[in-house]
Amino acid sequence: MKTQIKNLLELQNIDLQIESLLLKEKEIPKQKEKLRIQEKKLRQEIEDSEKHHKKLVLDQRECERQIAQLQEQIKKYNNQLQAVKKNEEYQALLREIDEVKKQIGLKEEEQIKIMLEMDEANLFFLEAKKRIETEIQQLKKQEEQIDKELQEVIQERKGLEQKKLDFQRLVSVELLNHYLRVKQRRKTGPVVVPLRDEICSGCFMQILPQVVNEIMASEKIHTCRHCGRILYYADLIDAQETVIVPKD
Ligand SMILES: [Zn+2]
Numbered sequence: 564m565k566t567q568i569k570n571l572l573e574l575q576n577i578d579l580q581i582e583s584l585l586l587k588e589k590e591i592p593k594q595k596e597k598l599r600i601q602e603k604k605l606r607q608e609i610e611d612s613e614k615h616h617k618k619l620v621l622d623q624r625e626c627e628r629q630i631a632q633l634q635e636q637i638k639k640y641n642n643q644l645q646a647v648k649k650n651e652e653y654q655a656l657l658r659e660i661d662e663v664k665k666q667i668g669l670k671e672e673e674q675i676k677i678m679l680e681m682d683e684a685n686l687f688f689l690e691a692k693k694r695i696e697t698e699i700q701q702l703k704k705q706e707e708q709i710d711k712e713l714q715e716v717i718q719e720r721k722g723l724e725q726k727k728l729d730f731q732r733l734v735s736v737e738l739l740n741h742y743l744r745v746k747q748r749r750k751t752g753p754v755v756v757p758l759r760d761e762i763c764s765g766c767f768m769q770i771l772p773q774v775v776n777e778i779m780a781s782e783k784i785h786t787c788r789h790c791g792r793i794l795y796y797a798d799l800i801d802a803q804e805t806v807i808v809p810k811d
Contacts, residue, residue: 564781568755568795570733571742575755577727582751584720591713598702598709605695605702612688619681626674633667738784738793745791756787757797766790 640660647653731739745754756765761775768789770778778785779796786793 564784565799567735567738567784568781568793569800570730571738571755571793572795572800574727574730574734574739574742575753577723577730578746579753581720581723581727584716584723587716588713588720591709591716594709595706598706602699602702605698609688609692609695612684612691616681616684616688619677619684623674623677623681626670626677630667630670630674633663633670636663637667741784741786742793745786745793748791753792755793755795758794759797763787763790763792763794765792770794 637660640656640663644653644656647656734742742754753765756763758764758770758775758778761770761772762768763770765787766789768787770785770787774785774794777783778794779799781796781799784793
């Protein structure tokens with residue numbers, strides 16, 4: 564019976580390791596999700612910067628178009644000047660021309676401002692692009708590392724699953740079925756637990772003295788009537804000879 568419990572504990576140990584590895588397998592891809600969000604933000608930064616630059620180009624073109632239009636207007640007025648006879652009309656036209664020239668001056672100032680801004684935006688864009696590309700490369704490396712880690716965890720789990728099959732063969736069918744039943748019900752955590760001062764260390768409920776005696780004598784496999792976990796007497800197991808290790 565002691566050997567049975569020992570083997571079952573080994574099996575449980577493997578199961579708990581598998582459980583924690585499965586948890587890791589679920590958690591690891593979430594890290595990648597975080598990296599993807601970071602990458603998306605960085606790409607958005609480039610995109611925004613490009614958009615800003617494109618807007619400035621359009622603004623600049625619009626300025627150019629307006630200036631050309633105003634210059635066209637001046638040409639028209641100049642032509643009209645040739646045909647004008649009255650001095651008043653002549654003066655009025657000259658004032659119009661002055662007004663348009665002022666407008667051109669303002670537009671040209673605006674254009675210079677836009678061009679300076681474009682230079683700045685261009686510089687910013689190039690720097691940002693360089694920085695972001697490096698950052699994205701680093702993210703990709705991290706992603707590869709995560710993939711590698713995940714593969715290692717999966718490999719380790721598969722190895723344990725193989726080992727688990729070997730240990731299952733060393734436990735009696737009855738005990739194994741009981742173990743599997745409780746395990747299925749409890750989903751996580753240990754199913755085989757030590758008795759501690761007449762208390763089940765799984766649910767911390769008192770165990771009947773008669774049952775305690777039987778467990779200590781290692782006569783029968785007992786389960787906790789409160790939580791259903793399989794109980795064993797730790798001192799007895801520790802004093803026992805080494806576990807039978809299944810062949811590879
Ligand atoms: Zn219990």
